[in-house]
Amino acid sequence: MSLLPQPLQRAIEEFSQLPGIGHKSAERLTFHLLRSSKASPEALGNALLNLRIELHYCSECQMVTLQKKCSVCEDSSRDRATILVVESPLEVIAFEKTGYKGLYHVLHGVLSPIDGMGPEQLKLKELIDRCKSGGIGELIIATNPDVEGEATAAYIRQKLGDNVSKITRLAHGLPMGADIEFADQVTLKEAIAGRRVL
Amino acid sequence: MSLLPQPLQRAIEEFSQLPGIGHKSAERLTFHLLRSSKASPEALGNALLNLRIELHYCSECQMVTLQKKCSVCEDSSRDRATILVVESPLEVIAFEKTGYKGLYHVLHGVLSPIDGMGPEQLKLKELIDRCKSGGIGELIIATNPDVEGEATAAYIRQKLGDNVSKITRLAHGLPMGADIEFADQVTLKEAIAGRRVL
Numbered sequence: 001m002s003l004l005p006q007p008l009q010r011a012i013e014e015f016s017q018l019p020g021i022g023h024k025s026a027e028r029l030t031f032h033l034l035r036s037s038k039a040s041p042e043a044l045g046n047a048l049l050n051l052r053i054e055l056h057y058c059s060e061c062q063m064v065t066l067q068k069k070c071s072v073c074e075d076s077s078r079d080r081a082t083i084l085v086v087e088s089p090l091e092v093i094a095f096e097k098t099g100y101k102g103l104y105h106v107l108h109g110v111l112s113p114i115d116g117m118g119p120e121q122l123k124l125k126e127l128i129d130r131c132k133s134g135g136i137g138e139l140i141i142a143t144n145p146d147v148e149g150e151a152t153a154a155y156i157r158q159k160l161g162d163n164v165s166k167i168t169r170l171a172h173g174l175p176m177g178a179d180i181e182f183a184d185q186v187t188l189k190e191a192i193a194g195r196r197v198l
Numbered sequence: 199m200s201l202l203p204q205p206l207q208r209a210i211e212e213f214s215q216l217p218g219i220g221h222k223s224a225e226r227l228t229f230h231l232l233r234s235s236k237a238s239p240e241a242l243g244n245a246l247l248n249l250r251i252e253l254h255y256c257s258e259c260q261m262v263t264l265q266k267k268c269s270v271c272e273d274s275s276r277d278r279a280t281i282l283v284v285e286s287p288l289e290v291i292a293f294e295k296t297g298y299k300g301l302y303h304v305l306h307g308v309l310s311p312i313d314g315m316g317p318e319q320l321k322l323k324e325l326i327d328r329c330k331s332g333g334i335g336e337l338i339i340a341t342n343p344d345v346e347g348e349a350t351a352a353y354i355r356q357k358l359g360d361n362v363s364k365i366t367r368l369a370h371g372l373p374m375g376a377d378i379e380f381a382d383q384v385t386l387k388e389a390i391a392g393r394r395v396l
Contacts (some may be wrong), residue, residue: 003291005264007254010247017237018227027288034249034262035306039215044244047209047237049230055203056327064232091224093201108233189227 001039006036011041019082060130062123064107072096080102081137085127085156087144095142100142105130110148111155117148127156131163138166145172206232209239258305258328261286262323267356270294275303279335283325283354285342293340300338303328309353319352325354329361338366343370 001008008030033041057063058070065071070146072078072092082102086092092104107122124126131139141156143149155169172190174183183191206228213224229241255261256268259281263269270276272289280300284290290302305320329337339354341347354396355365370388372381381389 003261003294005262007245007251007253007264008262009250011249014237014242014245017234019225019230023355025218028218030249031286032217033289034253036215039212041246041249043213044209044212045249046244047205047212048231048243050205051209051228051239051243055205055232062199064203064206066205081264088229089202090229094199096216102271130373144392161269186287194269 053102057106057108057123061103061104062108062126064106067105081135082140083127083130083138084140084142086142087149087152091142104136107143107152110143110152112148113151113185122152124159128159128163131160136164136170140186141162141170142170142189145170211229225277241269242335255304255306255321260324261290261302261304261305270302271375274323276298280338281325281328281334281336282338282340284340285347285350289340300336300392305341305350308350319348322354322357326357329358334362336366338368340367340368 001157004012009145010028011033012023012026015021015029016023021029028184033039033044036106040101049166054066055064056066056068058073059064059068061070063070063072067074079102080081083105084095085105085107087110088096089106092106097106105127107124107127109117111117111119111122111124139156139160141153143152161168171192171194172187174187174191177181180188202210206376209228209231210221210224213219214221219227221262231237231242236383252264253262254264254266256263256271257266257273259268261268261270277300281303282298282300283303283305284293285305285308287304290304299343302327303321305322305325307315309315309317309320328334337354337358339351341350351367356372358365369392370385371392372378372385372389379384
């Protein structure tokens with residue numbers, strides 16, 4: 001029998017389910033919430049309970065939204081011929097800061113058989129439907145530059161090669177402010193292969 | 199206007215209030231809860247809402263408990279003449295694993311004027327009352343060996359010196375398995391000062 005009351009134990013257990021939070025951190029978070037004047041368990045608890053209640057996926061791009069369509073898809077000033085394909089809604093936020101003016105498509109994951117993520121688990125059918133309905137000039141595949149992201153990009157290209165005239169992938173190379181001395185060899189190889197005329 | 203729906207933003211904001219969780223981590227946790235099959239926002243949300251509902255402080259030692267008294271104080275086999283004074287309930291759990299058989303007193307904090315923690319914010323009055331009511335042979339002060347913990351220990355000794363016959367402090371020295379080469383000089387000094395006959 002543990003000395004900690006059951007409500008505390010339950011909160012600790014639930015916190016430990018989260019990525020990057022071990023048992024010790026979960027204990028610390030729970031006791032912080034008990035004592036803190038700034039954060040409160042009730043505020044976080046209510047926020048989490050309301051999380052999924054009104055949330056939908058945009059009928060067009062699958063972005064999370066409270067309406068039927070997200071604000072990007074509703075915006076008539078956007079370039080509707082370009083679709084940027086991303087893994088998750090957070091990447092939409094990141095690209096919005098760059099001033100990108102086309103539309104998006106959120107896959108909600110990448111192909112990863114180990115994690116049970118096959119094509120059916122992703123919003124791929126919706127992407128194929130969008131492309132087949134025509135009017136798409138370019139599909140920019142912006143999955144992460146890792147094994148799963150590359151596999152997903154290759155799969156999309158293979159599935160949609162005939163339906164979209166142009167499928168592109170984000171450039172690989174040195175990030176701004178990087179130190180070439182510390183760059184890994186794959187990045188350097190990609191940076192040389194993708195070099196541009198000055 | 200942010201592109202993220204308000205319920206998501208609220209959860210992210212509440213997560214960012216927690217210690218060690220920045221905005222990026224809060225986003226990651228929120229989206230993990232949205233997608234994960236193992237963790238669910240409802241389970242964590244409900245756990246947090248129930249956290250404080252039935253929780254009390256033990257009327258004797260101030261440990262968190264669901265009853266009026268905690269299981270340690272209720273246990274008649276414990277040595278009631280010894281009180282181990284700790285900062286938080288988690289330390290009670292830690293000391294319980296050592297086989298310690300006395301009672302506890304949880305201060306729920308340490309003296310730290312910067313954080314607005316004075317003697318009134320701690321469960322010090324309750325400790326003083328317990329000692330004044332008599333029957334306490336030894337008070338072991340087990341606050342952390344840092345500035346605030348040492349200050350709190352000194353304060354308790356000064357306040358209670360006349361009421362308790364013996365006030366002790368946990369030994370300082372090298373932790374088990376430590377490497378002397380990497381030990382800091384204060385610890386080494388304490389280890390020499392506290393050396394014992396073999």
